[in-house]
Amino acid sequence: MEYQNMSSRWSFPELDGIVIREETGEWSHGSFLYDLEAEEPVREVWHQARPSEHNQNSQDWERWLEYLQSDVDAGPTLVETSKYEAIKNLSEIKGRQTAKKIQGYTEPHGNQKQWDSKYHDIVTRYFWAPSDFDLKSIKLNKEQRIYLTEQGLIPRGQARIYARAGGAIRTTLDRVHTTEEPLNDILNIFLGIAPDNVLSSMFFDPLGFIEDGVIQSVGREIADRFGFGRSNVTQPDGFLLSRSSAVFLEIKTGSNSSPSQLLKYLALAVLEEQVSGRKRQLGLLFITPRSEGAHFWPQLGLHGPEIPDGHISRPGGTELNPHVSSILENSRKHMESVASRIALAHLSWTDLVKQIDAMVAATDQQSPGGQAITRLLSGLRHAIVCHRRTGAGHLGI
Known part of the structure; x- marks a missing residue:
């Protein structure tokens, strides 16, 4: 399943925590926290979205074709998004089939997810919104070699610094099912x-x-x-x-x-x-x-x-x-x-x-x-x- 918007020129993959650029047709997993161990921030990888089916702009299709032919991330990106959708859809199908086998159980709303999945939705939501926990973005001032928040310098002893390892929502959701x-x-x-x-x-x-x-x-x-x-x-x-x-x-x-x-x-x-x-x-x-x-x-x-x-x-x-x-x-x-x-x-x-x-x-x-x-x-x-x-x-x- 993909994000389909008839007013959009692009067809974006339906992934957790996706960040999109509507004008340029780019999308990213959107990890905006910095790796505090490194001198450089974590690279934000932006992928090219496929033009939507109704898109008749030749430049957009040429841009898509060039991305497929030349970008080293093109192949892994297509595999990742396709694999994600296949796993998600297959899990939902198997879940519905198994649920129907439980004696006396009927699922009145067909594809409705179990309520415990809402917990995972909440985890995902806060994964991409760390500011809701008063976690501020941290940027490196390369000249002074210090980290700054929106409020300025981080006072010693008055704040803790955390870094998101990897930045992939899949890693976080995997922990939900193992811890x-x-x-x-x-x-x-x-x-x-x-x-x-x-x-x-x-x-x-x-x-x-x-x-x-x-x-x-x-x-x-x-x-x-x-x-x-x-x-x-x-x-x-x-x-x-x-x-x-x-x-x-x-x-x-x-x-x-x-x-x-x-x-x-x-x-x-x-x-x-x-x-x-x-x-x-x-x-x-x-x-x-x-x-x-x-x-x-x-x-x-x-x-x-x-x-x-x-x-x-x-x-x-x-x-x-x-x-x-x-x-x-x-x-x-x-x-x-x-x-x-x-x-x-x-x-x-x-x-x-x-x-x-x-x-x-x-x-x-x-x-x-x-x-x-x-x-x-x-x-x-x-x-x-x-x-x-x-x-x-x-x-x-």
């Missing part, structure tokens, strides 16, 4: 929208909990809730809270867990009970790529999903967050109480996707509410199976 944090972001969006019965089935049932009350998803507001202020003390991957229950989620896509992470969640449970009172149900659910739980518990210093008596008294050389150490020292009895009451459980990402499929199949597709829940579940499913380190890719988009 843990973007998947965690999408999961937290899901937790903030999903209805109580969905959250209870997905994250309370594996712990053996029965929860029929209102469930709240707590995100970064945890800093104010526990009095952390602006300090980057600790953050759970997911935190679901009701009047009688507190459930923490810890997700993994590649890295191992550790005894210190277990103590971190015990400390968070202590803080929550200090804020809202003793909970009837405390839980910690781990979601990892592998299905077998037996390999996982030793990473926490445990033999299974139970914390033995006296376990927190012998962390055994574990490096602890200073705030967690303070809670362990000042609220040891409370932490021991939490350790004796908290339920631990383990799920694989594959298990979670299969659970999502079962829930979608059991949802009424004819009701507006059922359609909304289906789209919500399907978006989370899409994010999980498209991530390259969840181990769930074999289940299909």
Whole structure:
């Protein structure tokens, strides 16, 4: 697919973050940040666009032909744009075909993307608009050999300098599908929208909990809730809270867990009970790529999903967050109480996707509410199976 505008003389490729020059018919990927390691700025490569089908200007077509015959970037440019469009279109086709195979699932709007893709759109949007994060362009004054912002010199100690490595949006989007944090972001969006019965089935049932009350998803507001202020003390991957229950989620896509992470969640449970009172149900659910739980518990210093008596008294050389150490020292009895009451459980990402499929199949597709829940579940499913380190890719988009 290409950018088609009947008022335009040119046909520009449809690429993420493309920058165009309408008058000259040129386009670029548009990386305008400088490489701070080099004396010269990163070269901005501008490619010639193909004249549109209705273009009858012979000079434009001659310019296009000359570009194809003489420019060293012509061949790679054509291959890159064609490959990009083929991959994108093929992915969308396969996604629609696979989605239709899920029992009871219908896609009411045909080619509509899953909602998790909107997260990728946001990443792309800010990739090309760093100024929205107050990141200013930096230029090299060759005579003085100093870097300048629009406001002038960069004061020492008052600002940090970052450089975009490579400048390709493909590299950034590739990280979205290989690192843990973007998947965690999408999961937290899901937790903030999903209805109580969905959250209870997905994250309370594996712990053996029965929860029929209102469930709240707590995100970064945890800093104010526990009095952390602006300090980057600790953050759970997911935190679901009701009047009688507190459930923490810890997700993994590649890295191992550790005894210190277990103590971190015990400390968070202590803080929550200090804020809202003793909970009837405390839980910690781990979601990892592998299905077998037996390999996982030793990473926490445990033999299974139970914390033995006296376990927190012998962390055994574990490096602890200073705030967690303070809670362990000042609220040891409370932490021991939490350790004796908290339920631990383990799920694989594959298990979670299969659970999502079962829930979608059991949802009424004819009701507006059922359609909304289906789209919500399907978006989370899409994010999980498209991530390259969840181990769930074999289940299909």
